[in-house]
Amino acid sequence: MTIRLYDTATREVRDFVPLREGKVGLYVCGLTVQSEPHVGHVRSAVNFDVLQRWLRHRGFEVTFIRNITDIDDKILTKSAEQGRPWYNLAYAMKIELDRAYVALNVAPPTYEPAATGHIPEMVELIERLIERGHAYPAADGSGDVYFDVRSWAPYGELTHQGVDDMEPAADADPRGKRDPRDFALWKGRKESEPETASWPSPWGRGRPGWHIECSAMAGKYLGDAFDIHGGGVDLRFPHHENEQAQSRAAGGAFASYWMHNAWITTAGEKMSKSLGNTLSIPSVLQRVRGVELRYYMVAAHYRSHVEFSFEALDEAATAYQRIEGFLKRAADVLGELPDDGVAAADFEVAMDDDLGTPAAVAALHEVVREGNKLLAAGPSPALRDTAGSVRRMLDILGVDPYDSAWAATGSGSGAEERLTAAVDALVAGLLEERTQARTDKDWARADAIRDRIKAAGIEVTDTPDGPTWTVS
Template sequence: MSLRFYDTRSRQVSDFTPVTEGCASLYLCGATVQAPPHIGHIRSGVNFDILRRWLTYRGYEVTLCRNVTDIDDKIINVARAENVHWWAVAERNQRAFTSAYDALGCLPPSVEPRATGHVPEMVELMRRLIDRGHAYPAGDGSGDVYFDVLSHPPYGELSGQRVDQMRDPKDAEGAKRDPRDFALWKGAKPGEPSWETPWGRGRPGWHLECSAMATKYLGSSFDVHGGGLDLVFPHHENELAQSRAAGDAFARYWMHNGLLTLGGEKMSKSLGNSLLISEMVRRVRPVELRYYLGQAHYRSALDYSEEALREAASAYQRIEGFLTRAAELAGPVRPAPRVPDAFASALDDDLGVAQGLAVVHGHVRDGNTALGEGRKERAAELAAELRAMLAVLGLDPGAEQWASEGDGAGLRDVVDALVSVALEERQSARGRKDYTAADRIRDRLTAAGITVEDTPNGPRWELRRD
């Protein structure tokens, strides 16, 4: 099967045909950095990280551009409330986003441009639009520049909306010719940051910046534009309109991930229901949080609950448990060079991670059966294929990030030495048939959060995770 993805604009699953053979160019709408990230923000990062990894596995040279919106109304308002510079708010929160992406194992983007670093490209894009009759500077000298929606008949093609069903043309506000027009550039206001343009000082409109940065780094035509479903309208609709009106082919495919909700409501700071990444990784291991955020199909909605998070953590721990036991019986296992065909077919078909995970857990079940029957070679073969699949999903326990994180890295060596002493005492007690003493040692280890399992190769232990 060839790679196939759902394209929001065509509303169908289509074969992936890149602009340049052997290459894949992706633009992902990144953060507006007015606040630290919650798990709703980072779900998008995880989903598109899996896409990137799968494209790489399939042999594509991937370029991922993920932008940072470091100036907008919200950032300015936070800065005023805190009585700090706007750039201090942006810098602080961008670092928080970077830490969150890193913590959850998202590969760094090929380039991560900031809006404020690309004003010349935005000015040039506005000039092209004005010259083509698709944009106009406000006649009141405010410095505002607007996109003329009615000048671009395909407007609405991405979201499926019709211009004639939008706001009444008589409701035009301020210097707009039509209320449906949107701002490319916002004229300077007292106390706000601003940049010089031929039409007056001001700052970028949200939509303009992404078109300018995407084409600068990926070219006038690129493969995939991604982001959350909530960005389809107006943000991505406006990006598409202004880019096409300027003469750029822009994105071939539009991919949108479903939203993460809490009690059926979109997760957002304004609703007071955000779950910050910095807090979540104190309650659950980052790799387990990644498993949770990436387990469902990327286009599906995901409603957060503590129970669902616990189930995801348990599912991942079952995977780890098999790999640990396989290594004990068969020795260290490296990832296989290829993933199983069933897994590949699942991810080729619109990135079907849920179906891919069914193959993963099938390998865990078969692997545990092989271990129970003492079939070391079969267990090792399944473990190798399992690690190959997990690597594509960014979940391989043997990967450097997760292996070093695990149960405390160097601290585990100390704990292992201490537990080994206790287990030796327990074995000695069992050897002299003092089962009361042996049980007492095991009970004390259990109370300390250490689970002991007796195996044909001797006792093994692990930290209990609640």
């Protein structure tokens, strides 16, 4: 079967043919780590995690690069507002982002390069563009370097725009530009900016423009030509348009396919910090488990805008719990759950059709319904195959409740039981120490252990058969 993907550049669903047989190069624009991640932020990571899982399921070897923008105008502005070093803000927000990814079982990419670690590659790329006549240092002494959009005739091809129809690039003072639409490749350091936020270059100390960062990192790890470039739909212009222009103007073919996930909206508007309608991951996870939030995201097609509501989230959680309930009952009947199942044919057809997760999830629920009918008959090969098939499909979507990745988050099936068992083992060890202390008539030590246990909210009761405990 052939995987078909919607290519934003051609505006059509195309058969996916990788540049190298059996291998896929996938680059996804990660986040600018300026603030805490919210539900809208992580949708892209979840969607492209499903893509790489599906490609691997189909037998491809995937090199998946997802970058981090850790130097940017917004980071400098926010760090100044908060009175902290820019690198401290970026680092702290990167930690929060990693926690969000773990909470939603987003598998790590092959590599996650940070912009600040690739300044030499960016300078080299800018120099190549200048040599080819597609970039120029500003004549105003600012130290800025700009891409000359009118020097590259195909500029605008990704978003199907003419240069004269575009808004000016609002990324630098226009006085140094030949055309208002020329965008910054390098930004000369300003006196108001910290020295640490600049690097030496042939044009003086400064820092890279946003767009050149991704071109340099994609080229370093995937080469001049690779298969798929992805990101949020809001990045199509100007970010991805500019990436493609500068990379191709420098001599590379760049991406063969462009994929963009849609927004999660609230009240019809893109969820964003600037609109004040954000929902942080920790706050949402106080209401539902991470596995349920991820299920809510993957159940919608990646190109469909999702109007977020807690009612819809609760409905998705309930639907997921029905699947989880089937697996638990199947485990009780079978004594174990197989992990070597085969995805249903309808599921695979749906996934091959531009990651059609709504139809895939429908196919999954149909298999669960058939499985529920088999439960009454007791253990059988058919029930085993059905349970294995359900787990395989859930694994592709990243929501298998028995995936060990969920254990650390307390989201998966049996997480509560595993937590109880872990606490039981810890308390049992302390009680053994207390019993030995009492045997040794070391009453002070015995009392100290009892007080430690009580401070943790656990009540110990001494019985003729030994001590027991309950959560107070």
